[in-house]
Amino acid sequence: MKHLKLVLVLLLVMGIAGLLSFTEPLRLIRIQKAGPGLLGALMRLQIDVLQELGTCFLARADREDIRALRGYSVPVAVLDLDARRKSYLLLPSLSPPVRSNLSRRGHLLEVEAGTFLFWTETGDPGAILPPGLPQKPLPTATILPYLKPALPFQKNPSVARPANDLVAEIAGRISEDNLRGLVQALQNFQTRYVSTPNCATAAQFIFNYYQALGLDVRFQDVEYSAGAISRNVVAELPGRIYPEDVLIICGHYDSISDDMTTLAPGADDNASGTAAAMEAARILTLYPLDFTVRFVAFTAEETGLIGSRVYAAEARARNEKIIGVINLDMIAYPDELPEDLEIIVNPASEWLAAKFLDVCGAYGLVAANQVVNAAIIYSDHSPFWDWGYAALLAIEDYPVQNPYYHGITDTIDTLNFGFFRDSARAALAVLAELAQPVRFGYPIAPEQLRATPYTYSSLYNSFKNIHLSWAARPGAAGYNIYRSSISHQDYQILNSAPVTATVYLDRYLRNDSSFFYVVTTVGTDGLESNYSQQVWVWPEVAVSAQTQADRYSFFGGVQR
Ligand SMILES: [Zn+2]
Numbered sequence: 001m002k003h004l005k006l007v008l009v010l011l012l013v014m015g016i017a018g019l020l021s022f023t024e025p026l027r028l029i030r031i032q033k034a035g036p037g038l039l040g041a042l043m044r045l046q047i048d049v050l051q052e053l054g055t056c057f058l059a060r061a062d063r064e065d066i067r068a069l070r071g072y073s074v075p076v077a078v079l080d081l082d083a084r085r086k087s088y089l090l091l092p093s094l095s096p097p098v099r100s101n102l103s104r105r106g107h108l109l110e111v112e113a114g115t116f117l118f119w120t121e122t123g124d125p126g127a128i129l130p131p132g133l134p135q136k137p138l139p140t141a142t143i144l145p146y147l148k149p150a151l152p153f154q155k156n157p158s159v160a161r162p163a164n165d166l167v168a169e170i171a172g173r174i175s176e177d178n179l180r181g182l183v184q185a186l187q188n189f190q191t192r193y194v195s196t197p198n199c200a201t202a203a204q205f206i207f208n209y210y211q212a213l214g215l216d217v218r219f220q221d222v223e224y225s226a227g228a229i230s231r232n233v234v235a236e237l238p239g240r241i242y243p244e245d246v247l248i249i250c251g252h253y254d255s256i257s258d259d260m261t262t263l264a265p266g267a268d269d270n271a272s273g274t275a276a277a278m279e280a281a282r283i284l285t286l287y288p289l290d291f292t293v294r295f296v297a298f299t300a301e302e303t304g305l306i307g308s309r310v311y312a313a314e315a316r317a318r319n320e321k322i323i324g325v326i327n328l329d330m331i332a333y334p335d336e337l338p339e340d341l342e343i344i345v346n347p348a349s350e351w352l353a354a355k356f357l358d359v360c361g362a363y364g365l366v367a368a369n370q371v372v373n374a375a376i377i378y379s380d381h382s383p384f385w386d387w388g389y390a391a392l393l394a395i396e397d398y399p400v401q402n403p404y405y406h407g408i409t410d411t412i413d414t415l416n417f418g419f420f421r422d423s424a425r426a427a428l429a430v431l432a433e434l435a436q437p438v439r440f441g442y443p444i445a446p447e448q449l450r451a452t453p454y455t456y457s458s459l460y461n462s463f464k465n466i467h468l469s470w471a472a473r474p475g476a477a478g479y480n481i482y483r484s485s486i487s488h489q490d491y492q493i494l495n496s497a498p499v500t501a502t503v504y505l506d507r508y509l510r511n512d513s514s515f516f517y518v519v520t521t522v523g524t525d526g527l528e529s530n531y532s533q534q535v536w537v538w539p540e541v542a543v544s545a546q547t548q549a550d551r552y553s554f555f556g557g558v559q560r
Contacts, residue, residue, distance in 0.1 A: 024062055025082035030111055031057040032075035039149055041072040048142040051090065052346065052385070054375035055112045058138060079109055079117065088138035089125050089304075091116040092378055093399070098130060115375050126304065132256045132406035134378035137304050139386050141313075146388025150347050151514055151539065155354055156490040163362045166287065166437040171363060171429035173283045174276075176421045182275035183332075183412050187267050192253055193260035194230050194300045202253055203231050206297045209278055210235035213285050215295070220314075222307045224300040230254070232298050232307045237284055239292040240438055241445065242533055245321050246292045247435050249277045249427060250308070251328040252301030252380055257408050267412045268402055270301070273328030273394075276424035280431060290436040290445070290530055291323065298380050301329075302406075308380035316387040323488075324352045324434060325391035326427050327381040332420035335401035339419050340367040341426065342398045344381075346374035349390040351487035356392060358489055359430045366422040371398065390487075394427055434488060436530040443521040445532040446470040446479065446502070451517055453537050462511045466537055468504045470519050477524045481506075484516045488534060491518060498522040511540045 031042070033055055042049060045068050048060040060083055061069070061076075069076045080086070093114045094102070102108045105128050106120035117138070119125050129135060185205065189198040203219070210217040210233065220232040233253070239245065251273025255266025265271075274297050281295045298307035308327075315322060331341065345353040353370040360368045374385070376398060384391035396402070396419075404410040448471040455464045468481060478498025482491035483506065494506060509515060518531040 025084055026060045026062055027066065027078050028080040028083040028088065029059050029061050029066060030077045030079055031059055031069065032077075033057065034075055035073075036149075037072065038074060039147055041069065041074055042144060042147065045069065045072075047144060049144045049147065050139050050142060051377075052143065052147070052374045053112055053115055053377075054373050058111065058117070060142075079111065080107070080119070086119050086121075087125060088117055088119045089129070090136045090138055090377060091118055091129075092134050094133075098133070102128065112375065131258065131260060132302070135304050136377045136382060137309075141386075143386050143388070146386070148348050148388075149539075153350050153354070153486060155358075155486065156484070156492075159484075159490040159492055161358065161362050161489075164433065164437075166439065167429055167432045168363050170283055170287055170432045170437065171365065171425040174279055174421055174425045174428060176417045178279050178282070179275050179420055179424060180412070180417060182278055183267055183271040183415065186253065186271035186274060187265045187412050191257075191260055191262060191264040192255040192266055193257075193264050194224050194254045194303055195228065196261055199230060199254055199299065203233055203297070203299065206233045206253060206274065206278065210281060210295065213281055215281065215285065220307075220311060222299050222310045224303055224306045230299040230307070232296060232311055234311075235281060235295040237281070237289065237293045237295075239290050239435065240288050241290045241447070243292050245323055245533060246294055247323050247431055248294045248296055248325040249280055249328070249431050250294075250296035250298060250325065250380060251277055252298040252307065254299050254302055254307075255410075256302035256406055257410070258406075259408055263408045265408065265411045267410050267415055268330050268333040268396075269405060269410055270329050271412075272330060272332035272415065272420060276328050276331060276420075276427060279424060280428045283428065284432070284435075287432070288438040289432075290438060291434065293431060293435050301380055305378075305380055305383055309383040312383035312387045312389065315389070322384070322389045324349075325381060325384045325389060326431060327379055327384075327391060327393050328423075328427055329379040329393060330395050330400065330402065330405075331423035331427075332415040332417070333396055333402040333404075334416050334419045335397055337416070337419070338367065339396060339416075340369045341423050342371055342393075342395050343368050344371045344373060344376045344393040344395065344398060345391070346385045347372055348388075349385065349392060351489070352390045352392045354486065355433070355489050356394070356426070356430050359433050360426050363429050365426040365429055366419070368426060394423065396423070439530065442527050443476060443523040443529040444473060445521055445529040446473055446519050447532065449517065449519055449532050449535050451515075451535040451537050455511060455540060457511070463508050464511050464537075464540075466506045466509060466515060466517075468506065468517055468519070468535075470502050470532065472502050473521045475524070476521045477526075478522045480520045480522060480528065482518050482520070482531070485513060487516050487536065491516075491531070514539050
């Protein structure tokens with residue numbers, strides 16, 4: 001009996017201890033980006049990384065995780081001891097009065113230069129913010145599965161870049177008058193603030209426009225606050241050869257100002273980006289494309305990127321193959337002339353910015369400037385980054401220089417339509433280069449391109465052979481095989497004459513580099529097709545001594 005009591009007491013103590021450890025609060029932590037082994041350590045420990053910034057990651061972690069991270073010499077700082085049931089907001093540089101106001105009413109931390117984290121112990125921190133302040137709610141789902149190693153990125157300037165006359169023709173069709181008409185029509189709604197009926201009417205206007213072009217168009221419901229619905233507009237032009245592979249051109253159509261319920265014209269922000277996507281759609285319906293293009297007008301960007309967060313999360317849930325996202329947000333107000341366009345990307349999307357600059361150069365379009373900074377998260381490209389999709393933001397200036405920004409004076413008469421037309425042409429040219437206009441009378445590129453790496457290592461040597469295969473195209477005289485070390489550009493031909501087999505072995509390649517392949521079909525008349533889908537062979541990255549053994553499970557293999 002006595003023993004039984006003891007056992008019961010012991011069980012009780014164990015139960016309480018178990019309960020205590022179970023309810024041990026998760027902390028919000030900041031992880032400094034340091035060293036090539038960091039990603040391996042994060043993956044090995046299955047850390048719930050929530051946000052990538054310029055110099056750090058923000059993550060949720062328990063005490064064990066923090067101890068283990070420190071064991072890997074990863075610099076960790078605890079930002080909040082109990083991250084349960086709280087919402088956090090990320091904010092860009094703040095003026096001193098806003099800063100002191102927010103610090104009085106909640107917790108305000110500068111997590112890296114120019115990025116603030118704001119939260120309150122209870123309630124919605126968003127309710128405290130002054131209207132029109134750019135913001136991004138800290139994601140609650142981990143982005144760990146989508147983190148990729150930062151690889152050296154090198155354009156190859158020696159690769160001759162063939163300009164495509166069809167792409168030049170497509171970009172040249174952007175009409176200044178059409179852009180003007182669309183911006184005027186959007187401004188005429190007076191306000192497109194998310195909670196107003198005018199915002200819903202504007203969405204219907206965009207829907208009708210796409211429908212009139214003959215596109216498949218749908219509304220996507222977005223709950224922008226409890227029980228309140230606004231709608232994204234999603235129009236699709238299916239690809240003729242690879243309908244599953246998608247390119248997106250997008251921008252938000254909602255607007256904001258101090259007087260947002262009655263007047264928020266939002267001509268530059270962001271009737272400009274919305275109109276550019278709409279004009280691009282008009283032109284692309286005249287040119288069949290190999291790949292699918294979607295035109296998306298997002299709602300509720302100004303209140304925390306809500307429309308794009310819903311869209312990107314659903315796309316990932318369906319595991320859609322989104323090749324790249326071109327987000328246009330404020331592309332019509334030059335603070336000085338000549339103005340250049342800022343092309344903003346995270347490290348994983350660097351290829352897309354490089355492609356943008358490459359296309360601008362090849363077709364003599366607007367001057368573009370590449371900025372790689374994962375901390376520029378205050379527009380609709382950012383949720384795509386979170387879900388591991390390549391995306392860029394095209395914007396006239398960052399930080400914003402437009403003096404009418406988020407004011408009742410952001411009107412059509414302040415825009416420069418020459419610059420606007422050039423920005424829209426550049427975005428459309430990049431989109432067309434990636435989606436590939438069909439050339440009638442030309443052969444069709446092969447499907448089902450696959451790449452399998454075989455790695456060989458010895459004490460003295462380490463290399464890989466990559467075995468490529470694809471499905472035969474009836475009537476083909478042969479195939480050309482192209483390789484690049486960066487995505488979707490700088491392809492160099494590998495074969496000296498078209499190969500007649502549907503396999504190719506690319507030999508003696510570096511183990512630590514990425515390789516991208518496409519194949520074309522050559523017809524009996526010598527004409528060559530557009531490129532096939534691209535396959536990507538990942539590098540074998542030496543993560544750290546500890547993770548050498550399982551590096552293959554992290555980085556080895558092929559991604560389509
Ligand atoms: Zn905007």
